Amino acid sequence: MTAYTAVVTVRLKRGVLDPEAETTARALERLGFELEELRAADRFEVDLDAASEDAAAERADAMAERLLANPTIHDYTVEVESR
């Protein structure tokens, strides 16, 4: 077994409104910052032991499907690195 860290990034699907990100962008503008757009995402770093990088990615993918992301409104990506 090797020690891996799987990074699961969960984003709202394109077209799903994100009032919190919108509020953050407006607040930055009120502070004088210039920006075009701001998107917010959740990042989960999962330390796990697995037989291979593929096995680690598969497990992290299943975690996203079952709990970390809501398939109705979220897209997600999984990246695995050994630690």
Add this chain to the structure above:
Amino acid sequence: MTAYTAVVTVRLKRGVLDPEAETTARALERLGFELEELRAADRFEVDLDAASEDAAAERADAMAERLLANPTIHDYTVEVESR
């Protein structure tokens, strides 16, 4: 001016309790997943126009200092890519 995307990742400092991440980890375990640890972070993707990559990184850093991160409890990293 060039179009950049600055990715600001905001993490709790080591030692700061994160009950939400703890709850997520326990919920994954209850679903039958094996994992060692789970950390949660906020990821902000900021689209902005700047004269250089350094200028874009500097502005994103200032955004983190002023609004996106709370220096008492958070660490943050900034990565810039052209888009």
